Amino acid sequence: MPIEYEKELKVTETGIPGLEVIDLAVHGDARGWFKENWQREKMVALGVPDKRWVQNNLSFNEKRGATRGVHAEPWDKLISVATGSVFGAWVDLRAGSATYGRVYTCVLDPSKAIYVPRGVGNSYQALEDGTAYAYLVDAHWSLEQKRTYTFVNLADPDLAIGWPIPLEECEISEADRNHPLLKDVKPMLPRRT
Amino acid sequence: MPIEYEKELKVTETGIPGLEVIDLAVHGDARGWFKENWQREKMVALGVPDKRWVQNNLSFNEKRGATRGVHAEPWDKLISVATGSVFGAWVDLRAGSATYGRVYTCVLDPSKAIYVPRGVGNSYQALEDGTAYAYLVDAHWSLEQKRTYTFVNLADPDLAIGWPIPLEECEISEADRNHPLLKDVKPMLPRRT
Ligand SMILES: Cc1cn([C@H]2C[C@H](O)[C@@H](COP(=O)(O)OP(=O)(O)O[C@H]3O[C@H](CO)[C@@H](O)[C@H](O)[C@H]3O)O2)c(=O)[nH]c1=O
């Protein structure tokens, strides 16, 4: 997919409070291109929360169609795409949220990032072979912490996510195939303070 | 290039003080793979400096051979590869360093990162089409700051960097073709405190 170059850095609301889409400036030249995925000063000035990221993770998808999610995790994330593109779907799973259960979807290519707050469920489908998906998080992951995630099923008809590639044709982990339906989900509680 | 999976996280010295190679644990599965590029807690425990990263940058290289550098910048960096691979070359350009002018080279694929301290010159050559090179820095870039970089020429015979692809066949920016030789370089001074 061709990338749009030289967009202006911009933050857009999504209808889910705290979930923010970010247009990135990608600079093309004869070698390829260059971009800033995270630029603390400029992004914070535009309203993105000022985070200290402690992990930078990357998931690589061999084939178009690989689908992961829906995972609501106990930390904030800034997600972007290094190569390829994804169809992303985000679901508000925060206990007491006015938009609980609301879904937001959009395509992320290298010129677009998204800020995902704690408790908003995250999922994506790779739209191209060799799609690399990168993100920053503000807390350390551990296998034990995984028990505190809130999960919901990618195929839940109540979410009615319009996956571009039918899920039956997609590479999906065993764990992700077996997440509960929204009606059975235990919402994520606010951080204990 | 096939990636080595499930290595143990490990930090290795390079002969240039402060320049450290990091082996990353890459977890492969049917979808592709997953890795932590930066994991503050684990990496700091292994001796990597504890940084607050304020930018996360990505440079994408369309074609094998694209070569960038040698740039010594006034900030610390943690460099990794999202897809593809690079031959990297690092040159100590710090005024007063016991290893001034020393070169370290290695191949970085997704299973290997490198911590590059302020004043160590950085350069790389993409070894595969579609190579995405990602890094974290602890200070904000600006066009004005670029005047405070220290540059040296990729082709300098005194550095004698063994580029796998001859530089004449490579896509290189006009700026990078015109950097001075090591003998004419003004070394980078320590940070004013
Ligand atoms: C999230 C995470 C996972 N891992 C390891 C555990 C597994 O060996 C491997 C893959 O983990 P999984 O839990 O299957 O990851 P996956 O289904 O891709 O989901 C992860 O990656 C997704 C995006 O890539 C996130 O949206 C999920 O929240 C996150 O859990 O990586 C780590 O070593 N560090 C991590 O931070």
Ligand SMILES: Cc1cn([C@H]2C[C@H](O)[C@@H](COP(=O)(O)OP(=O)(O)O[C@H]3O[C@H](CO)[C@@H](O)[C@H](O)[C@H]3O)O2)c(=O)[nH]c1=O
């Ligand atoms: C470094 C940097 C650059 N830029 C812009 C300026 C240009 O429009 C475009 C490319 O910048 P150049 O200076 O040509 O970048 P390049 O030769 O690839 O070198 C950069 O990228 C290299 C690695 O990719 C680094 O080792 C260099 O130190 C860094 O300067 O990106 C940013 O917007 N933010 C940045 O942080």
